[in-house]
Amino acid sequence: MYSLRLKKWKFWVTRFTLCISVIMSLPSFRISINNLKETEKCPICFGLAACHFIDDNEITINHRDMYALFTNAFGVKNVYYGKLRNRDVVLKKLAHRSEFNAFDESISKVVKEKYSDFQMLVQRAINTDMNDTMSKLRLCPTVKHVNLLFNNVLSKEDFTYEHLWTLIKINPEPLILQILPSEKGWPVPKHYGACGRLVIQEFVGPSLSTFSGEPWIRRAAIASTLLDAAYMFTFQDENFAYYLTDISSDNIAIDSKNRAKFIDLENIIVVDKTTPVKDQSKTWQDVHRSDGNFDCETCLVFSPAEICEHKVSDHNYYAICKLILAQRISKTQISKGFLHDVPAKILEQFPTLTQLLSQCSDPQLFHQRISSGIELNKLLQNIIKYV
Numbered sequence: 001m002y003s004l005r006l007k008k009w010k011f012w013v014t015r016f017t018l019c020i021s022v023i024m025s026l027p028s029f030r031i032s033i034n035n036l037k038e039t040e041k042c043p044i045c046f047g048l049a050a051c052h053f054i055d056d057n058e059i060t061i062n063h064r065d066m067y068a069l070f071t072n073a074f075g076v077k078n079v080y081y082g083k084l085r086n087r088d089v090v091l092k093k094l095a096h097r098s099e100f101n102a103f104d105e106s107i108s109k110v111v112k113e114k115y116s117d118f119q120m121l122v123q124r125a126i127n128t129d130m131n132d133t134m135s136k137l138r139l140c141p142t143v144k145h146v147n148l149l150f151n152n153v154l155s156k157e158d159f160t161y162e163h164l165w166t167l168i169k170i171n172p173e174p175l176i177l178q179i180l181p182s183e184k185g186w187p188v189p190k191h192y193g194a195c196g197r198l199v200i201q202e203f204v205g206p207s208l209s210t211f212s213g214e215p216w217i218r219r220a221a222i223a224s225t226l227l228d229a230a231y232m233f234t235f236q237d238e239n240f241a242y243y244l245t246d247i248s249s250d251n252i253a254i255d256s257k258n259r260a261k262f263i264d265l266e267n268i269i270v271v272d273k274t275t276p277v278k279d280q281s282k283t284w285q286d287v288h289r290s291d292g293n294f295d296c297e298t299c300l301v302f303s304p305a306e307i308c309e310h311k312v313s314d315h316n317y318y319a320i321c322k323l324i325l326a327q328r329i330s331k332t333q334i335s336k337g338f339l340h341d342v343p344a345k346i347l348e349q350f351p352t353l354t355q356l357l358s359q360c361s362d363p364q365l366f367h368q369r370i371s372s373g374i375e376l377n378k379l380l381q382n383i384i385k386y387v
Ligand SMILES: Nc1ncnc2c1ncn2[C@@H]1O[C@H](COP(=O)(O)OP(=O)(O)O)[C@@H](O)[C@H]1O
Pocket: 077, 078, 079, 090, 189, 201, 202, 203, 204, 205, 206, 207, 250, 251, 253, 263, 264, 265, 266
């Protein structure tokens, strides 16, 4: 009786899946790149540098596997999977339809009035009030060096202040991918360019969340690259520090070499480390310590105003250690961190591991988070090498 029911159930599931696949592969369900790019919206768009890939038919959208079929057909998250020649890429609209509609409505007035002064609009868009929760990219404490920040981007042929302004307003991710290029070792996907309101970037791999059941040693290797990233975003650029404010395991992807890359760079605070003394707050030279406690599972508690008052903040270490790597205890539940279930043998051989992780997550002493994170990374690298 039981097995008969199971067979029937399986029969219907198979039929249902088959029907969905057939429906979705119908031409009307197929997404066309030409519909996605919306180049008629230019110059209020992301740029035109990658249009030649589309015009030369070098990009194909993946309609084959079930997941891609589903996400492409329903535009889940407005991310589409495809190929650029033989490379795996994602095509991103960077915002949802409703966000574009609201944006287009709100700008029609601005664009008509100020058409010639997008440089001024860029300054204004980036110089946002600290209480403005809609702001996606902040440059602080001042915007004096805005041209230095966007140097790489603005020096590209055909890239205009209109494009820059649109990206700051809609989603600054492609700007960050060019300021911190993957070719120079930054832990982000490669940016292939924009065409209208579509951008093309490297497909990195599956999200970090799908690795939580992997053997501990593989997770340790990934964790080490996350700590490398926290260091790079904070210290590597001598002019600016980059604090990612939407870190989560869905916003990090892992490449084929177990390297973590940050794939959702929509929300970021850029601190100008070269701020002149007269614009520095009294606390400028003190390392900022993040100490928000989570009252929900995945939220990151931070204050942009506080981060902007310091040349260095421990925010990136706080996000990586407390939100991703260590165990999280919220009001409602306890969840295992990414480095859960350390093998007993490793704990025996490397007894400081637990302490360093907890100091990076919840430091007891002032200033201890970053140094503990750096020590933890060294230890993980030793473990990976010798175990
Ligand atoms: N470069 C990429 N490589 C691999 N997967 C990606 C990439 N960019 C986005 N994705 C996938 O698409 C999802 C949504 O993209 P994301 O940029 O985070 O958009 P949203 O702002 O809607 O969260 C991610 O969680 C990830 O699964």
